[in-house]
Amino acid sequence: MFIAAREVHDWMDQHCVMGIQPGLDRMKWVLARLGHPERRCKWIHLAGTNGKGSTGAMITSILREADYSVGVFLSPHILEWNERIQVDGVGISEESFVQWSNTLLPHLEELVAQGNAPSPFEVWTLVAICYFALDACPWFVVWETGLGGRWDSTNVVHPLVSVITNIGYDHQKFLGSALPDIAREKAGIIKRGVPLVSSVEEGDAQSVIHQVAKSESATVYQLHKQFSYEIEECTTNEQIFSFTSPYERLTNLSIGLQGIHQFQNAATALMTIDILRHRYITVVEEAHIRAGLEKVRWAGRMEKVQDQPLVILDGAHNQDGLLSLAKSLAQWYPHQKICFVLASLQDKEIDILQPIVELAHEIIVTEIPSFPRSRKVNELATLLKPHFSGTIQAFEKPEDAVQIAVNQASPDDVIVITGSLYLVSAVRSYFIKSI
Structure with a gap:
């Protein structure tokens, strides 16, 4: 029985398999024993080599401006360990973290005894699912993959919308050495009938994404096709752009994050918001979009x-x-x-x-x-x-x-x-x- 968060971290250090451990069997086994809490949340699932965090931060900021409660799961943390699991910008309390770790402990110990120990990231993911589904109960959860998509421990949810920000070279040992191979792993988050927002630009990788989406009957909203952006101003003080989607055109939008790449992330976030608005009757006004984009902050990104x-x-x-x-x-x-x-x-x-x-x-x-x-x-x-x-x-x-x-x-x-x-x-x- 854990008393403090430090004891949970120590247990992970001592009993978990260190490093990357792809596969969903352990996750599914534990979740089945818990009665499938992952089925209780409205997930927005994000994958991509870069841009997941910034895109997720913009989605979160806009939804919070519209008075929706939003959970966020991300890694790694920047300042405090509990930043990884948060609701409305507040990290999970030590009390809740310990409580749900204790709930999971018998199942985790059984996995260890079977010689099938989880990774620390799998433990974090399970705690996050329990916290969001059974404790904090936010209206939406912005759910970031850790690595890849298909075998990432986050890929046990059925989301409202899937988002793939981009495809680039990273973790080739696990995801493959060619962009189409990496794209196929990221495309693993695509679920049957669930709309996909993609800002993948490289041709071969984009083709793989679209092929997988077609096989899953998932409608694709592709950057530069179904939605687009135009840069209006880009300086160290102002990043202003316009956005066009099948549903609207907005101009003079200001981003609170720095970096040329943030225009693409912002457009991806807005297309995701549009899907929530028009497919899932989410009430988000233009004023919420403008304020959310302008107020967004993301530590450690420019x-x-x-x-x-x-x-x-x-x-x-x-x-x-x-x-x-x-x-x-x-x-x-x-x-x-x-x-x-x-x-x-x-x-x-x-x-x-x-x-x-x-x-x-x-x-x-x-x-x-x-x-x-x-x-x-x-x-x-x-x-x-x-x-x-x-x-x-x-x-x-x-x-x-x-x-x-x-x-x-x-x-x-x-x-x-x-x-x-x-x-x-x-x-x-x-x-x-x-x-």
Whole structure:
């Protein structure tokens, strides 16, 4: 019997299978024993290589403006562990987390005894389902996949709408080395008769998505076909666009998140809202859409946490994410010196850092504390050296790397901390506490 959240985390560390463990058998076995609580919620299921978090944040913000209660499941957390499971912006309480962990414990222990131990992410997913379905009972749940889609532990729900934000190269060991293979895994969240919103642009990947949707009789709303956006203004202070769908056209929409890629995410979110409005009689007015988009915030995504020098946190950690980050920085800060503070995981190819290395005036590498998959600083520095002509500084502790970057910078310089959401999580409190 657990008494505190720390005991639950310790149990997961001791008894769960560490790392990625695809498959739904364990999830389905436990949920059947619980009486299928996953059937009680209105899920909005999101998959994609990048953009899930931002798109989900926009959907959530708009629905909350319309006075709907919204649960959110995401990973990893940035500041506090309970951010992973939240309702209306408030993380699950320790009391509820412990309560539902205790409810699950006999089933989890039986799995362990069978030699079929769950992963920590499966435990988190089960706690989230119990909390949303049997405790907090939000009107909607924005439900993010952890990895892929088809075998991801979140893929035990039957949603109101499925969303695939994009397809790019990430986790190829598990999802496949070619984009069509990765697309097929993401397309695993498509359910029979459930509408799909897709902002997948790459041709072969898009074809796979549409083939799977057709086989499941799922209506597809495809970016640049059934819905679209036009950029009206894109600066460090204003991101304004227009949106067109089969149901409406809205102009002069302002986004509260920074980055060129956020226009696509915003359009995807609005198409999802349109489906909820017109297919499921969800009452969302234009004023709710405008306010929700303008007020949305998402930690660790092109997040400005300090001025003079400007410090930006961005959790980009794969090829497409780092390329989007580089494009935004090149457009907005073409004449300023940019220092990157980087960390990387061991399973990431060093070539994915090339777009930001090309913008760098300085590079400082570090490690993610207490994270076994983090690449060591000396190895990261050695791998980057052939790609960067300047000096690369290395500090094992992220706080030391950040402090050096800030101390060395001029007031007009830009410091970008990126390469992993885990790094962003490790350093964000440094700035939030100092603001």
